[in-house]
Amino acid sequence: MRSKFRVGDECMYKPAGPEKIARARQLRREATPFEKRLWRKLRGLNALGFRFRQQAPFDNYILDFVEHDAKLVIELDGAQHGEAEHLARDARRDAFLKDQGYQTLRFWNSEVKNNLDGMVERIAAIVRERQHRPPPDRLRRSTSPQRGR
Numbered sequence: 001m002r003s004k005f006r007v008g009d010e011c012m013y014k015p016a017g018p019e020k021i022a023r024a025r026q027l028r029r030e031a032t033p034f035e036k037r038l039w040r041k042l043r044g045l046n047a048l049g050f051r052f053r054q055q056a057p058f059d060n061y062i063l064d065f066v067e068h069d070a071k072l073v074i075e076l077d078g079a080q081h082g083e084a085e086h087l088a089r090d091a092r093r094d095a096f097l098k099d100q101g102y103q104t105l106r107f108w109n110s111e112v113k114n115n116l117d118g119m120v121e122r123i124a125a126i127v128r129e130r131q132h133r134p135p136p137d138r139l140r141r142s143t144s145p146q147r148g149r
Contacts, residue, residue: 025055032078042065050127051068052065052066053068061096072102072105073102075106077106105122
């Protein structure tokens with residue numbers, strides 16, 4: 001695990017090194033068809049003010065998709081993630097992310113194929129619940145009596 005450093009009272013992790021960044025870029029280029037389909041939908045949510053990232057380095061991990069402000073990680077799993085070795089690795093990763101304040105949503109590739117819109121609705125609802133900033137201006141109603149005149 002990378003060493004931590006402190007900024008004020010907040011514990012931060014060092015930025016990803018060049019190897020991790022190169023690996024994340026490679027994973028983006030070699031995305032599975034399921035990852036590509038979900039990414040297109042998540043990019044659509046970015047147009048509404050969310051900030052999803054794809055194959056984002058985070059400590060010793062590369063997260064499939066993440067919205068850092070909401071501290072939400074989305075992982076797409078293929079059949080191999082049902083095997084004992086992968087289940088144990090995923091559990092360790094999820095526990096680490098939870099310790100950092102992140103919630104992990106795991107979806108099977110088949111869910112992208114059969115219920116992509118339902119997945120995206122669930123993701124958007126959770127991000128809205130967990131967001132730590134106000135929604136973008138175009139989604140927020142004016143609180144000023146001067147606006148709208």
